Amino acid sequence: MNKLSLARLFLSRSIAIWSRNIRVWGKLAGPSLMGNFGEPLLYLLVLGYGLGQFVGEVEGLSYMAFLASGVICTSAVNSASFEGMYSAYTRMDVQQTWLGMLSTPIGVAEVVFGEVLWAATKSLISVSAILLVASGLGLVGDAWALFVLPVAFLTGLCFSSLALLVTSFARGYDFFLYYTTLFITPMVLLSGVFFPIASLPDFVQSLIKVLPLYHAISLVRPLMTGGELTFVLLHVSVLLLFGLLAATLATHRIKKRLIK
Amino acid sequence: MSVKKTPETVVEAVQLSKRYAGNTVVNKLDLKIEAGCFCGILGPNGAGKTTTLRMFIGHCPIDDGHLAIFGLTMPEQASLVRESIGVVPQMDNLDPDFTVEENLHVYGRFFGIAADVLKTRIVELLDFASLQDKADSQISELSGGMRRRLSLARALINKPALLILDEPTTGLDPQARQAIWQKLRALKKQGMTLVLTTHYMEEAERLCDRVIVMDHGEIKADAPPKQLIRTEVESHVLEVHAADEALITQVKMDPAIARFEKSGDIHFFYGNKFNLALAVLEQSTHDDYLFRPANLEDVFIKLTGRDLRE
Numbered sequence: 411m412n413k414l415s416l417a418r419l420f421l422s423r424s425i426a427i428w429s430r431n432i433r434v435w436g437k438l439a440g441p442s443l444m445g446n447f448g449e450p451l452l453y454l455l456v457l458g459y460g461l462g463q464f465v466g467e468v469e470g471l472s473y474m475a476f477l478a479s480g481v482i483c484t485s486a487v488n489s490a491s492f493e494g495m496y497s498a499y500t501r502m503d504v505q506q507t508w509l510g511m512l513s514t515p516i517g518v519a520e521v522v523f524g525e526v527l528w529a530a531t532k533s534l535i536s537v538s539a540i541l542l543v544a545s546g547l548g549l550v551g552d553a554w555a556l557f558v559l560p561v562a563f564l565t566g567l568c569f570s571s572l573a574l575l576v577t578s579f580a581r582g583y584d585f586f587l588y589y590t591t592l593f594i595t596p597m598v599l600l601s602g603v604f605f606p607i608a609s610l611p612d613f614v615q616s617l618i619k620v621l622p623l624y625h626a627i628s629l630v631r632p633l634m635t636g637g638e639l640t641f642v643l644l645h646v647s648v649l650l651l652f653g654l655l656a657a658t659l660a661t662h663r664i665k666k667r668l669i670k
Numbered sequence: 671m672s673v674k675k676t677p678e679t680v681v682e683a684v685q686l687s688k689r690y691a692g693n694t695v696v697n698k699l700d701l702k703i704e705a706g707c708f709c710g711i712l713g714p715n716g717a718g719k720t721t722t723l724r725m726f727i728g729h730c731p732i733d734d735g736h737l738a739i740f741g742l743t744m745p746e747q748a749s750l751v752r753e754s755i756g757v758v759p760q761m762d763n764l765d766p767d768f769t770v771e772e773n774l775h776v777y778g779r780f781f782g783i784a785a786d787v788l789k790t791r792i793v794e795l796l797d798f799a800s801l802q803d804k805a806d807s808q809i810s811e812l813s814g815g816m817r818r819r820l821s822l823a824r825a826l827i828n829k830p831a832l833l834i835l836d837e838p839t840t841g842l843d844p845q846a847r848q849a850i851w852q853k854l855r856a857l858k859k860q861g862m863t864l865v866l867t868t869h870y871m872e873e874a875e876r877l878c879d880r881v882i883v884m885d886h887g888e889i890k891a892d893a894p895p896k897q898l899i900r901t902e903v904e905s906h907v908l909e910v911h912a913a914d915e916a917l918i919t920q921v922k923m924d925p926a927i928a929r930f931e932k933s934g935d936i937h938f939f940y941g942n943k944f945n946l947a948l949a950v951l952e953q954s955t956h957d958d959y960l961f962r963p964a965n966l967e968d969v970f971i972k973l974t975g976r977d978l979r980e
Contacts, residue, residue: 419782426779433776434767506763513727513757514780514828515749669729669745 420523423516427524432531446536450485451543454478457604469606471635478549479631480603482540482558483565486533487623490566491594493529494573495586501525502577502664509668518665526570526657533566534559544634551636558633565626568649571656578663602627622652680705680832680863681726685735688721688887695721697887698735703865703880705831708858710878710895711867712970714979718887719867720760723834726865727757739832753781756825760836762817764809770796770820771805778827791827798853799823815846822853833857835866839873851877871966881966883973890973895966902969904928904940908947911936911958920954921947933976940964 435442458474468476501507508521541558544550576589600614601607601623607615618624625645632639681703688696696718703709711719724730725737728748737744739751765773771792778788796802799819804812812820818838825833835854839847847870854877858864868874874881875895883891883898891898910921912935921939922930924947929940939947944961951959 422782423780426782429779430765430776433772434765437767505766506759506761507765509729509759510763510765510777511780512729513752513755513759513825514777515752515782516780517749669731 420520423520424524424527427511427516427521428528428531431525431528435532442532443535443539446485446489446532447539450481450488450536450540453484454481454540454544472549474547475549475635476631477604478540478544479634480601480627482537482544482562482634483601483623483626483630484598484603485536485540486562486565486626487569487594487598489532489536490529490568490570491573491590493532494525494570495577495580495589496583498525498529498574498577499580499583499586502668503580508664512668518668519661522574522657522661522664525574526567526653529570529573530563530566533569534563537562550634554636555634558630561626561629561633564646564649564653565622568622568626568653568656571653571660574660575656575663578660578667597621597623602631622649625649678705679703680707680740681865682738682741683722683725683735684737686722686725686732686737687734688718688725688730689733695887696725699887699889701882701889703863705863706858706861707880708854708864708878709866709880709882710874711865711882711884712869712871712874712966713867713884714974716979717884717974719884720836721887722884723836723865723867726832726834727752727755753828754831756828756830756833758818758821758825758833758835758838760840762821764817764820764824766809769806769808770801770812773809773820774824774827777824781828783828788827795823795826798826798856800849813846815842815849818842818846818850819853822850826857830862832863832865835864837867837869839868839870847873871970875966883970885974891969898969899964899966903964903972905942905964906940906944907962907964907968908939908941908944909936909960909962910939910951910956911960913937913956913958917950917954917956920950923947924950931976940968 454474454477458477462473465473467473511521512518538559541550541555545555573589576586580586597618600610600618601621602618607618607624610618625648629639629642629645631637679702681701683699683701686696686699686701687694699722711722713719721730725732725744726739728745728751731745740754742751744751765776768776774792774795775785775788778791779785783791796805799822801816801819801823804816809817809820822838838854839850842850851873854864854866858877866878879894881891881893881895881898882889891902893901908921910918918937921937924939924941924944926941926944927939927947928942931938948961
């Protein structure tokens with residue numbers, strides 16, 4: 411087989427896994443949507459309204475408009491991370507779903523890629539829903555905001571890969587609390603979701619700029635509010651690089667764990 | 671259902687070895703399985719049965735030696751090999767989120783089988799597994815036997831040439847077990863090659879035309895079950911349960927006793943006929959004994975010992 415047909419085979423197998431997951435999601439879409447989209451929306455409305463009265467304008471935007479971009483990115487991060495940790499762990503360990511897949515021609519790399527694609531799709535679903543509501547609330551500048559969707563997908567790819575890497579080390583669900591408490595939560599609090607990072611000490615700012623969420627927000631906020639997009643290539647590259655590296659390591663680790 | 675034509679030798683292992691943390695689990699295994707064979711692998715826990723099967727499907731890297739399935743090198747060509755293999759795992763990993771039919775459909779898609787082809791195949795398989803009425807049932811509604819039959823049907827979705835079954839009837843009631851046996855015999859009749867591990871001697875004796883006894887990662891015996899019983903042990907066994915020493919001493923006087931073992935309060939005497947011993951027992955007041963033809967379990971115990979494996 412030549413390289414092209416190999417790549418096509420890889421993709422079609424990953425899509426078979428993606429289809430399996432979306433089929434499961436279809437059965438439980440109600441509660442799943444509630445979690446992925448209801449909670450960020452509450453944050454947006456309550457904090458935007460309540461805090462907005464004290465804060466006034468941030469970077470020339472109403473607080474709710476400023477917050478909307480942050481909440482969208484956070485939702486992409488959380489949807490993909492949850493899927494890559496709790497749901498993926500269930501399939502890897504508790505239900506042995508992956509082992510079943512690996513008894514077919516499918517290999518570990520295809521499983522990982524299929525899972526990453528699916529988790530990114532979940533980010534896309536929840537962000538689409540929030541975007542819809544945000545535009546209803548008049549928080550969206552113009553049609554450029556539609557480009558938020560591919561950024562949400564990319565953010566999902568990045569964070570689900572990271573989550574799968576964490577999962578590859580996990581011996582139980584409790585393990586994920588380390589990652590969420592020590593990494594995800596501080597990152598969300600400091601990356602410019604709730605306030606501009608300019609108000610942080612310099613060294614914290616430099617630290618935050620190395621992490622992927624900051625770069626997602628740097629893309630989403632101008633797209634949402636009609637601001638000027640800068641360093642697009644850099645932001646996209648950071649998200650891609652984190653994702654690629656994490657997915658490669660996760661594949662290696664999961665192979666060692668299942669094929670032993 | 672038709673079965674793909676396969677080359678004569680389906681499995682060929684040469685000096686196949688696997689170690690875990692310095693522990694040799696499979697030790698220089700030489701094994702050839704011909705097409706159409708129903709091969710049973712017996713062995714105590716930790717004998718290396720499951721590890722061997724996992725190497726067959728590329729779920730276990732090989733430390734030493736060579737393994738080819740359908741003439742394809744493992745694990746390098748595992749993906750290609752798995753296109754023509756069916757696997758019934760020791761623990762069911764059916765998808766609890768799906769119905770019976772969806773389980774088959776989704777699994778078939780993993781093989782890249784087109785949806786319309788799957789449609790007719792699923793009808794055939796549900797029929798084969800006697801699950802016609804359960805197509806829309808949730809997995810949680812199925813009995814243990816139904817789940818195993820669904821696992822079997824799922825393993826057949828790609829029309830495999832080689833079917834691998836790891837303890838397919840463990841935990842099932844006798845009726846459910848016999849139902850599985852019937853299905854497996856039907857597959858064998860179609861010319862499929864089957865490899866199964868089991869802890870049930872009766873299962874191996876009834877189904878397999880070749881039985882391999884493994885222990886400590888090595889093959890201890892390899893022959894048709896009847897031949898194993900004929901060549902590895904004496905023809906008859908006398909079991910005397912909970913008898914006092916005086917009686918046992920008398921029984922032991924029988925010159926026909928070729929071998930003798932004690933396990934707990936049971937004495938096992940092996941030989942071809944026991945005229946004297948049986949006469950002694952009949953005259954005594956002790957009636958807790960059993961005189962029977964030797965079976966595969968006697969072969970198994972002789973080859974692997976009576977020690978508990980945990």
